[in-house]
Each structure stands twice: as structure tokens, then as C-alpha cells.
Amino acid sequence: MNSENNNYLITLKNLTKRFGKLAVLDDVSLSFEKGKTTVIIGPSGCGKTVLIKHIIVLLRPSEGEVYFHNERIDNLHEKQLAKVRTQMGFLFQSGALFDSMTVEENILFPVMQHTKIRDRAKLQEIAKAKLAMVGLDGFQEYYPAKLSGGQKKRVALARAIALEPEVILYDEPTTGLDPIRSDVINELIIKLKKDLGITSIVVTHDMKSATKIADRIIMLHKGRIEADGDAESIQNSPSQVVQRFIKGEISEGDIQSMQVSFEDIKTNGKK
Numbered sequence: 001m002n003s004e005n006n007n008y009l010i011t012l013k014n015l016t017k018r019f020g021k022l023a024v025l026d027d028v029s030l031s032f033e034k035g036k037t038t039v040i041i042g043p044s045g046c047g048k049t050v051l052i053k054h055i056i057v058l059l060r061p062s063e064g065e066v067y068f069h070n071e072r073i074d075n076l077h078e079k080q081l082a083k084v085r086t087q088m089g090f091l092f093q094s095g096a097l098f099d100s101m102t103v104e105e106n107i108l109f110p111v112m113q114h115t116k117i118r119d120r121a122k123l124q125e126i127a128k129a130k131l132a133m134v135g136l137d138g139f140q141e142y143y144p145a146k147l148s149g150g151q152k153k154r155v156a157l158a159r160a161i162a163l164e165p166e167v168i169l170y171d172e173p174t175t176g177l178d179p180i181r182s183d184v185i186n187e188l189i190i191k192l193k194k195d196l197g198i199t200s201i202v203v204t205h206d207m208k209s210a211t212k213i214a215d216r217i218i219m220l221h222k223g224r225i226e227a228d229g230d231a232e233s234i235q236n237s238p239s240q241v242v243q244r245f246i247k248g249e250i251s252e253g254d255i256q257s258m259q260v261s262f263e264d265i266k267t268n269g270k271k
């Protein structure tokens, strides 16, 4: 938890985030190690996306601080943040490619925005290298509409690595993909770490993927850290909450809150 420690790339210090009265993150302190893959798991709505949005400062803390390279970033102006964000790649759940641009134009978009490189041959070389990383060299002229879901995610990943970031944040990278395509993404995350030393922070529901790629797994529950350790220690965690989550079991609390909503449906239906 020490932001002075040079093994850490990102540190969240006593991070609390409220939306109105709802406290989504409650005094979370967490550091992410350089060159490692940290996976964040937890039930829907527990604050995983909110947490990673603080790392790129798309959201600002209600309380607490965010550090990148030991430098506080949560209080920077948008212009300064834009510079910091060039060192971070992000892959959102939707993939969010620009539909009106070819694959190559999509990948080169951040390069055009954030670098002065304009030499056509050099740009083509960058796009080719990034596409080769994700196994899609040759797809340069395709439009996103012609790609499968898995291919779109891989192009989005190629775009996320276009500026050679130190860290990549993934929000549910395998959701909606079949097991084979999910595994392609898992292998890519592993490869980026091995070949380029990239630090990854991955939000996922997928325990199989988590176990495969994670150096460390963090489980969030009710805005706090419920468990933190390697895959084995999570599997063996004494916490009921963790055990239920990894086994995909529902808790008494969940059932109670569902009964409330079933009641709501029934009453609303009668009206």
C-alpha cells in the first residue's frame, strides 16, 4: 500500500466514491504492481467499473487520491490528464470501434491524436505491427461491421496498444464471447505481459479467465475489498462471500432483495 514503492505503477489511497447517498467505493486502498496482471472480480454493481474509471480519472474521487508513477493524478486538469492517459490503454466492454473508419484508421486514431508521426509508411508499419500482435494482420481495410465480436475486441486491443502504453485496463474483455474466443483474449493478455512487460488490470465475471491470467485477484464486495491474493488463495478463501461468488451461488441477501423486486413486479402488474 505504499505509493513510494517503485514496484507499484498505480495506487489508490483511501478511495471513496459516492453518487448522491450511494457509497459505491468505501475507503479502498490498493496498489497495482508493475508488469503484473491484477484481476478484479465481484458481483454486478459492486463498483468494478467505477474503480477502473478512477484509474484513468474518467471519474474523480469523493474522497481519497489516485497516483500514477507516484504522481497524484486525480486532481489534474483535463489537458494534463490527456497526456497521462496516453500511457494507459483501455478496452471498454463495448469495444467501441469507430464504425465509419477502417480497422487501420481505428488503430491509428490515437497515434494521429497524440503523436506527430505523419509518414504514411511509418503509420502503416505501426498498424501492421499492432494487428500482428492480435493475429489480424491483413484486416487493415475492413470496416468493423464486417468483423465478428471476437475480432472487434482484438482490433480494440490493437488500438489500445497503439501508443505502447505501460498499463492496459480491461473491462469485461471476454463477456459475450464464446469460450474459444475468450481464450484468445486471455492468451493475448498473457502475451502482452510476457512480450512487452505490460501491466494489466482486468475486470471480469469470468472465474476461468481470472484464474488463467491473474497474478493477483481482488474481490470487491459492497464497495470494499473482500479478498486479495493469488488464484489459489482466492479458491481457498474462508470468506463465504468469496466462496459463493466463485461457485456462482446466490446468497440469502440476494434472495431477499429479489423477493422484494418480485413483490414490486406483482404489485405493479396488478395496478
Ligand SMILES: Nc1ncnc2c1ncn2[C@@H]1O[C@H](COP(=O)(O)OP(=O)(O)OP(=O)(O)O)[C@@H](O)[C@H]1O
Pocket: 019, 024, 042, 043, 044, 045, 046, 047, 048, 049, 050, 051
Ligand atoms: N455515473 C454514475 N452515476 C450514478 N451512479 C452510478 C454511476 N456509475 C455507476 N453508478 C452506480 O455505481 C454502482 C456500481 O457500478 P459499476 O458500474 O461500477 O458496477 P460493476 O461492478 O462494474 O457492475 P457490472 O458487473 O454489472 O458491470 C451501481 O450501483 C451503479 O448504478
Ligand SMILES: [Mg+2]
Pocket: 048, 049, 050, 171
Ligand atoms: Mg462494470
